[in-house]
Amino acid sequence: MRAITLAFALVGAVLLAGCTRSPEARAEDARMKLASWQATRRLLDEQRARGDLPEQYVRQVMRAVEEGRAQALANLRAASAP
Amino acid sequence: MSRREVRAELLLGRKVLGPGGRVDARIEEIVLEPRGEDYVVREYLSGPEGFLEEIFTFTVGVPLLRSIPFLSRRIRRRPIQWDWLDLSNPDAPRLHSHLDARG
Amino acid sequence: MNLTRDILDQQVVDRTGQRLGKVDGVILELRDGEPPRVAAIEIGPVTLTRRIHPRLAEWLGGWLRRHGPRTDGTLRIPWSKVRAIGVDLRVDLVADGTPARAWEDWLREHVIRRIPGSRQ
């Protein structure tokens, strides 16, 4: 399903590799993204506690948070690896 | 009288070779005049020499800019009378040997 | 009158106001000892493409002649049929049935009419 997205990402990644961003910069980027997803989760919980969100929407955002966190963690690991 | 056809749209942008075989102009426009029922070619115009000049043709309307020689020279169009141009090979139009397009 | 400014690439409209196409080409007739005369205008994708690349035009023409209505859709209109030159170029013709309409008609009959709601 995500084959084309992957293809885009792959082409992007190959080109990106040519531009060589430092591992530190990439790790910093991944850390910011991780924090961003955690903050999204907190905001979601606040609004949910107020009863502002329908459950099916909460599930959508939760899934996005999980996928985003996993991606950020993977990036972080890739950046820290030698 | 021999009748031959030339595609006018393919003449546009063509380089005109001068007597010495060097490029003398580039056909940019064809001026017509009515004759009886028909329209016939009066002259060919060589145009601004490139896209940049084309873009800056509005400088013609700005007195200050018009006074810049570089611009005004390149924007001017030069006429080539119809009978100066030899179209026997439409792919390589040339000026008749006894003439020069700078007239 | 200027050929590029006033004729070439202008919209061609028929007697009934239908759009035929753009003036994709202008045919000049060379005559000995007399100035070249505007003989005809031409409409069609092959004429248009020839201005970019002759080979591409040949290939396109071949393809168009082998598919659909089996015509490359080139329409040559003698200069004597040109009635007025203004915002559009008016010609004394009826667009329907000319090669310039062949693909439009073919697509209408074979594609558009088969899609629901095209006639209502």
Added chain:
Amino acid sequence: MRRYLEVALGIFTSIGGFLEVGAIATAAQAGAGFGFRLGWVLVLGTVCVIFLVEMSGRLSAVSKHTLQDAMRERFGAGFFLVTTIPGLIVDWLVLAAEIGGVALALQLVTGIGYQWWAFPVAIGSWLFLWKGNLRLVEDGVALLGLVALAFVVAAVRLHPPVHAVVAGLLPSLPPAEGTTYWFLAVSILGALISPYLFFFYSSGAIEGQWDENHIGSNRFTAIVGMSFGAVLAFGVMLAAALVFHPRGIQVERYEQVALMLVEPLGRPGLYLFAAALAVTCFGATLEVALGRAYVFAQGFGWNYTLNSLPKNSARFSLVYTAMIGSAAVLIALGVDPLALTVFSMALTAVTLPLVTIPFIVLMNDPAYVGEYRNGWIGNAAVVGISLLASLIALVAIPLQLMGG
């Protein structure tokens, strides 16, 4: 009444061409990432769009030619064929992104994945063009588009600090991380200054049979219509700046964005966001597909009009049908709409000079605009815009590759 109808064209052009998936996404990302600091880019983009929209309307009203007609006549077959191909590719990607925007809005409300909505959305928008006429399309979207005012209401209810907002209207250098800042700036400009908008607007002027008497109302329409879109986009940026920026949330998925309206508006915020996203992207879907059909029909001289049955302009109708149908496939395959949006906005930025530079020639050609040719203000603007567009075109792709 007549004036209202012309403004409807302006508002519709604005809803579909100005505030659409690209503007919402980039404005939200800008607000989340940099607070109010990128406000000046929105203002700059709006001014550029106002100038160019006004010029395409004036060109059509005076010359009775659409922008595409004039470009074909003035620059010939080569320019037409060569610019058509990149334009087609960019429009196709933008169209897919817009369909994705509507599909995502439906996902937010129903929980059913956006891929499943691609074809229903495509069929819905196609039916609008197939069965409707230009008046219905313009007025319908302009009216429904008012729901996007929710962005402005949200921004106001969040009590933006006026001083900081105004400070953001002045250009400022980026903080430490420069590439993201400039990439967003370029994306915002690419999202706001969309080529299809000018083709569409000038075709609308011809279909509405404008003449010299419309010059004044054209200027009014351009300014009011585009400013309306700009205010909405500004609302998006402010809401993101006030909800996401202080929490350190970056916008990476559309699912997140709705949260910024729920914060000030409560539960209705989610539905208002979905409705605004759906309507604006729906308008843009119609506008991009129509714009491209107009470009083809006018470039080749075919019959075209939306005010008649499809069978009377077969090739014109087929262009928008094929565009919508094929673009929907991309979304149905599951391409991420936000990634697609950002990518297509950067590509739009690359092709901008192809559209802006011809304005310089056309708007000074007495054969087209006569005594209504550009004055020095108009020329300074269009030359400046073209220089800016060329700069943007050069840096857009490198910036994206550098991890924008």
